Amino acid sequence: MRLPSELRAAEYPLLADRILRFKQQRNAIILVHNYQLPEVQDIADVLGDSLGLSQHAARTDADVIVFCGVHFMAETAAVLCPDKIVLLPEPESGCPMADMITPPQLEALKAAHPGVPVITYVNSSAEIKAMSDYCCTSANAVRVLQAVDADEVLFVPDRWLASYAARFTDKKVHWHEGFCPTHHRILPEHIERLKHDHPDAVVVCHPECRADVVDLADAVESTTGICSFVGRSDAQEFIIATEVGLIYRLERENPGKRFYCPSYVAVCPNMKMNTLENVLSALETLAPRITVPDDIARRAHRAIDRMLELV
Numbered sequence: 001m002r003l004p005s006e007l008r009a010a011e012y013p014l015l016a017d018r019i020l021r022f023k024q025q026r027n028a029i030i031l032v033h034n035y036q037l038p039e040v041q042d043i044a045d046v047l048g049d050s051l052g053l054s055q056h057a058a059r060t061d062a063d064v065i066v067f068c069g070v071h072f073m074a075e076t077a078a079v080l081c082p083d084k085i086v087l088l089p090e091p092e093s094g095c096p097m098a099d100m101i102t103p104p105q106l107e108a109l110k111a112a113h114p115g116v117p118v119i120t121y122v123n124s125s126a127e128i129k130a131m132s133d134y135c136c137t138s139a140n141a142v143r144v145l146q147a148v149d150a151d152e153v154l155f156v157p158d159r160w161l162a163s164y165a166a167r168f169t170d171k172k173v174h175w176h177e178g179f180c181p182t183h184h185r186i187l188p189e190h191i192e193r194l195k196h197d198h199p200d201a202v203v204v205c206h207p208e209c210r211a212d213v214v215d216l217a218d219a220v221e222s223t224t225g226i227c228s229f230v231g232r233s234d235a236q237e238f239i240i241a242t243e244v245g246l247i248y249r250l251e252r253e254n255p256g257k258r259f260y261c262p263s264y265v266a267v268c269p270n271m272k273m274n275t276l277e278n279v280l281s282a283l284e285t286l287a288p289r290i291t292v293p294d295d296i297a298r299r300a301h302r303a304i305d306r307m308l309e310l311v
């Protein structure tokens with residue numbers, strides 16, 4: 001699947017060449033999230049989900065990290081690699097779900113549930129992570145929730161990831177009412193219609209989907225988890241309930257298998273803001289740079305480390 005940017009496709013080899021040259025000069029690495037534009041996926045050194053990309057950031061010996069994703073992802077890389085230059089080609093590419101919980105809101109939640117540990121989805125600001133006990137990602141939320149030594153937890157900001165993880169534990173989970181507007185557009189009737197038209201297709205969904213969509217899925221996985229599941233599966237047809245950008249990687253890695261999108265309006269506009277042009281400009285100018293104040297970074301790092309110790 002190609003997105004509208006293909007209109008400029010003729011310029012891509014030229015831009016990709018210049019990006020490669022600057023990347024070498026800067027000793028840079030390009031980390032790309034699975035929802036990015038196809039041409040940006042094509043220049044990735046590493047393509048992955050939030051967890052995989054942050055782990056890669058933590059162990060790279062590059063001096064510069066160009067993070068093609070949204071703001072919280074680059075911020076997480078800056079927390080994990082305080083000595084490196086972390087660039088986000090389009091600084092306005094935020095995550096609306098991450099913005100749904102503010103420090104005063106989390107303060108109020110904690111005050112209402114004193115002593116209850118806080119698990120925070122990585123789709124959140126560094127400030128929110130710094131106020132949390134544990135982080136989790138879509139790839140490990142179930143395991144983190146199971147492993148936390150408490151009968152009750154607070155889970156922010158995604159109510160759907162929280163309610164999905166809560167299916168696998170007896171713990172009382174108090175979740176915040178945040179959600180991903182993109183995944184929210186995928187409805188059960190979209191899945192039902194595709195299942196009717198393609199009865200052999202396997203339904204794989206991201207845990208940010210609504211509970212009534214998750215109920216219809218054969219597997220629930222992070223974005224990279226979806227790619228691994230499809231790669232291992234003997235099935236030939238898949239209904240992929242997540243942001244449409246993942247289809248490009250799935251088609252490239254699985255020639256012959258067929259993929260159906262429940263809703264072509266399940267697009268995350270922020271994920272499409274990084275382009276070859278602004279990646280090149282970031283490498284040329286070493287801007288826009290993402291930094292996190294030391295004190296916040298230290299406390300956010302602790303919540304991320306505690307996640308990694310648990311799972």
Ligand code: 13P
Binds near residue numbers: 180208
């Ligand atoms: P993944 O960690 O599964 O890639 O998800 C990140 C995200 O923002 C999904 O909307």
Ligand code: SF4
Binds near residue numbers: 095270
């Ligand atoms: Fe945020 Fe949803 Fe976009 Fe992921 S797809 S970055 S959760 S708005």
